[in-house]
Amino acid sequence: MKQGVSRRAFLQTTAAAGLALGSGALAHQPPLVEENTQSPEMPFRTLGRTGLKMTLLGFGAMRTSDPALIRKALEMGINNIDTARRYMDGHNEEIVAKAVAELRKDIIITTKIPPGSPEQMRADVEASLKALNTDYIDILLLHALKRETDLANPDWLAFLDEVKKEGKVRFVGFSTHTNMDLLLLENLKEAFFDVVLTVYNFKSNESLRDAIVAAAEANIGIIAMKTQAGGYEDAAMGALSAHQSALKWVMNDPHVASTIPSMVTYDQLEENFKVIDSKLGWMDRKTLHRYGQVIDERLCRMCGRCAGQCSAGVAVGDIQRCLMYAEGYRDMGLAQSNYAALSAAENLQACRSCNGCTVTCAHGVNISANLRRAQQIFT
Numbered sequence: 001m002k003q004g005v006s007r008r009a010f011l012q013t014t015a016a017a018g019l020a021l022g023s024g025a026l027a028h029q030p031p032l033v034e035e036n037t038q039s040p041e042m043p044f045r046t047l048g049r050t051g052l053k054m055t056l057l058g059f060g061a062m063r064t065s066d067p068a069l070i071r072k073a074l075e076m077g078i079n080n081i082d083t084a085r086r087y088m089d090g091h092n093e094e095i096v097a098k099a100v101a102e103l104r105k106d107i108i109i110t111t112k113i114p115p116g117s118p119e120q121m122r123a124d125v126e127a128s129l130k131a132l133n134t135d136y137i138d139i140l141l142l143h144a145l146k147r148e149t150d151l152a153n154p155d156w157l158a159f160l161d162e163v164k165k166e167g168k169v170r171f172v173g174f175s176t177h178t179n180m181d182l183l184l185l186e187n188l189k190e191a192f193f194d195v196v197l198t199v200y201n202f203k204s205n206e207s208l209r210d211a212i213v214a215a216a217e218a219n220i221g222i223i224a225m226k227t228q229a230g231g232y233e234d235a236a237m238g239a240l241s242a243h244q245s246a247l248k249w250v251m252n253d254p255h256v257a258s259t260i261p262s263m264v265t266y267d268q269l270e271e272n273f274k275v276i277d278s279k280l281g282w283m284d285r286k287t288l289h290r291y292g293q294v295i296d297e298r299l300c301r302m303c304g305r306c307a308g309q310c311s312a313g314v315a316v317g318d319i320q321r322c323l324m325y326a327e328g329y330r331d332m333g334l335a336q337s338n339y340a341a342l343s344a345a346e347n348l349q350a351c352r353s354c355n356g357c358t359v360t361c362a363h364g365v366n367i368s369a370n371l372r373r374a375q376q377i378f379t
Contacts, residue, residue: 042077043277047257048221050171050194052108052138055079056251057276060225060260061096062087063331070099073269074107082197082223082260083132084112084143085124093131104134110197110223112143112175115150118159125163139195140169146178146304148186157192171195173221178317179304184211188218199302200224200256202249202288203295205363208303209253216255224250224259229291230299230328231262241271242291245284248275262329297366300324306367309359312350315342316359316367323374332377339378348375 043056058080059073065088070081083096093111100107109132113124128137140163142156150156151174163169173195176183180198187193196215200208201224216222227250228243250259263269300320310316319339326335339347348371351357357368 041276045257047223048194048216049219050139050221052171052221054108054258056258057272058082058223058258058260060262061092063262063264063329063334064092065095065264067095067098069263069266069269070096072266073263074099074103076269076273079106080108080110080258080260082110082225085128086114086143090127090131093128097131097133108138109134110139110141111137112141115142115145115153115156118155121156121159125168129168136167137169139171139173141172141195141197142174145174145176145183148179148182150174151183151186151190151193173197175225177302177321178307180302181207181211182304184208184215184220187220188214191218191220193220195221195223197223197225197260199226200250201227201229202246203229203292203299203301205301205303212253212255222256224256226302227259227261230295230324232295232299232328242287244271244275245280245287246291247272248278248280248284249288251276251278252280297364298327298370300365300370301363303362305362306359310350312354313345314348314350315346316371318342318346319348319374319378320365320367320370322378323370326377327373335377348379351375352379
């Protein structure tokens with residue numbers, strides 16, 4: 001996405017009309033959004049059985065350090081913000097609180113805590129409530145679940161029940177970057193979790209799309225992240241704006257209640273705002289085809305199918321996500337902090353003595369090349 005536009009320049013352009021590109025269907029493209037009858041400027045959707053009315057464009061605050069940027073998004077009509085206890089070592093929630101201020105009752109706040117002992121999770125919830133300057137959290141997610149068995153952990157489920165009964169949390173869910181389709185389907189068995197925050201973009205595989213449909217039809221609220229497929233900028237794209245087309249692709253799926261692209265500049269906010277309630281057109285399909293070719297061998301689909309292939313135990317999927325933060329998001333701090341969270345058994349140490357990577361990707365990602373670049377960055 002474009003960087004560095006001034007706030008003054010942004011404020012002069014936010015009144016610009018949204019794009020109105022022609023309709024059409026990319027291969028496997030979900031049905032188009034029906035014409036919005038509530039507001040032509042900011043469409044709303046219902047977040048599954050929670051009943052919460054969320055704006056289709058939400059605000060991913062993970063990398064946002066300026067409360068004024070979030071506040072501007074709220075003034076433009078966005079009504080939901082995504083943050084987490086661990087973002088910016090806890091300071092991100094404080095930034096969100098400053099932005100929301102007296103608007104709290106009108107804003108849906110989602111935050112995340114890492115799963116752990118009930119005592120640890122209790123401490124995290126209390127810390128989040130204090131940092132957010134609120135007495136309740138709208139949506140509390142267990143952060144980055146990977147395994148189907150995670151959804152049945154009795155200690156975690158009992159804790160989530162407790163904080164809901166105490167009125168400190170309204171609805172519960174989980175976020176996932178790995179095995180997303182399997183976790184979505186597993187949740188249908190007991191349907192304990194109200195909301196799922198999942199990676200979802202035009203490069204997602206068919207099994208994930210099918211799982212999202214099944215979950216949404218079972219009244220589970222779906223929020224999409226990583227919507228711009230890494231946000232890579234590449235000279236091969238020329239003047240085409242792949243990020244807008246990629247966001248539009250996700251927004252055109254009626255099974256998604258909201259999207260939370262990460263925004264750190266006024267220019268990015270404007271860019272995302274322009275495509276709300278727009279249909280996917282011919283130029284979008286052309287752009288995504290070109291963008292897909294550019295990123296095809298480097299973008300991890302986060303499907304989890306490579307897990308366990310490395311005999312040394314390297315967490316290939318997690319490392320590729322760190323690489324995406326470095327190369328796509330161009331956020332080295334985020335990349336380094338996520339890499340530092342990996343254990344010595346999971347990180348790239350074993351790669352130093354490896355004679356050749358044998359891990360393969362079902363989607364054709366060049367894992368060997370990705371891991372070589374990751375070593376240059378993280379070791």
